[in-house]
Amino acid sequence: MKPAGLPIAVLPSKPPTREELRAQVRARAENRPGVYRMHGPAGEVLYVGKSVQVRTRLLSYFRAARGEKAAEIVGHAHRIEWEHVPSEFAALLRELELIKRWRPPYNVQHKRDAAYCFVKLTREPAPRLLVVDAASNDRALYYGPFTGRQRVRDALRELCDLLQLRDCGAATPIRFADQAELFPRDDAPLCFRGDLRRCLAPCAGRCTRKEYLTAVEFARRFLEGDADRPLAILHARMDVAASRLQFEYAAELRDRAQRLLHIRDELVALRGALDTLSFVYHVPGHGGEDRLYLLRRGSVRAELPYPVTQGERVATAKRVREVYGAPEPHLSSVPPHRIAQILLVARWFRLNPQELERAYPPERFLDVRQSA
Ligand code: SF4
Numbered sequence: 001m002k003p004a005g006l007p008i009a010v011l012p013s014k015p016p017t018r019e020e021l022r023a024q025v026r027a028r029a030e031n032r033p034g035v036y037r038m039h040g041p042a043g044e045v046l047y048v049g050k051s052v053q054v055r056t057r058l059l060s061y062f063r064a065a066r067g068e069k070a071a072e073i074v075g076h077a078h079r080i081e082w083e084h085v086p087s088e089f090a091a092l093l094r095e096l097e098l099i100k101r102w103r104p105p106y107n108v109q110h111k112r113d114a115a116y117c118f119v120k121l122t123r124e125p126a127p128r129l130l131v132v133d134a135a136s137n138d139r140a141l142y143y144g145p146f147t148g149r150q151r152v153r154d155a156l157r158e159l160c161d162l163l164q165l166r167d168c169g170a171a172t173p174i175r176f177a178d179q180a181e182l183f184p185r186d187d188a189p190l191c192f193r194g195d196l197r198r199c200l201a202p203c204a205g206r207c208t209r210k211e212y213l214t215a216v217e218f219a220r221r222f223l224e225g226d227a228d229r230p231l232a233i234l235h236a237r238m239d240v241a242a243s244r245l246q247f248e249y250a251a252e253l254r255d256r257a258q259r260l261l262h263i264r265d266e267l268v269a270l271r272g273a274l275d276t277l278s279f280v281y282h283v284p285g286h287g288g289e290d291r292l293y294l295l296r297r298g299s300v301r302a303e304l305p306y307p308v309t310q311g312e313r314v315a316t317a318k319r320v321r322e323v324y325g326a327p328e329p330h331l332s333s334v335p336p337h338r339i340a341q342i343l344l345v346a347r348w349f350r351l352n353p354q355e356l357e358r359a360y361p362p363e364r365f366l367d368v369r370q371s372a
Helices: 016-029 054-062 069-076 088-102 109-113 150-164 178-181 211-223 229-243 245-277 310-324 336-351 354-360 363-371
Strands: 033-041 046-050 079-084 115-123 129-132 141-146 279-285 291-296 299-305
Touching: 016 079, 016 229, 033 054, 033 069, 033 088, 046 054, 046 069, 046 088, 054 069, 054 079, 088 279, 088 299, 109 229, 115 150, 115 299, 129 150, 141 150, 141 245, 141 336, 150 211, 150 229, 150 245, 150 363, 178 211, 178 291, 211 229, 211 245, 229 245, 245 310, 279 354, 279 363, 299 310, 299 336, 336 354
Parallel strands: none
Antiparallel strands: 033 046, 033 079, 115 129, 115 141, 279 291, 291 299
């Protein structure tokens, strides 16, 4: 996303003193929303921050007491840059963009990311479900984010056992039954899960490629809230256990079903939340620099100046139709490059629910614009 204005840079010929840095901030920074960054001796970005009052915030660094983080950052800074943006919301987005780009050592953003985990459905000949720290652009499917790594791990273990998906390493040799002629015949699974029928054992030619991918498809549809096959398996086992008067086992199966259901419900709720974060958001800006944010499924798909003239209104309406008219899969998976922004946007509206008063469904926005 483009910043609202050009960065204002302070470029000294030799390392400035703390007093010189402060004087430069005093002379040039304005009290309006913005994003700033502190650079180290080699020009590296040490820290990125934002404020609705950039000048006041930057000057506060020079008043920080010894031992405070702000004093340490400014003590290492050889250069300070800042850029003004129209609003607090714009500053939040820009700060995130810069933190993701530079990963500054004094920002804790990536540490906050570490609290989340994701379920990854790999794209391998025999795909696996894994719990991973972060989503990446590797064409795999990601579900989440979740908190509570162990409970996610437990639920995945259940899902894999029920659908008989493998959980071994990527290097495990795979040979499906319909490829048997290509490999020496050896029917022994490479681990106990195959012997216990908790895995279809594609390592030992115990299933065809189609059988394995059908099980993977059941897992995918379950995670997306479209099918309940794993729960149906558990319920059938519960019925059998109850009919044999194995009530303890039936109760254990019920608890396992609950854990699985909980994870699935979280994903469905996430999908619902994403769907509610789809609207045209009007943000009044500093000095009349109003902006429109076209939010779809929680991420900003376009940022536009608020239209004033008839020509601008026509261009804006065209862009709104493009953004909201494009087909979008209704999945519980989130594209990895959008996750951080979705979390930020969701948090913004959770903490500032009054902001939703300036959020318009796209069709209503177009109606109002056309009748204006
Ligand atoms: S049985 Fe084979 S494919 Fe299944 S988890 Fe074990 S090693 Fe992997």
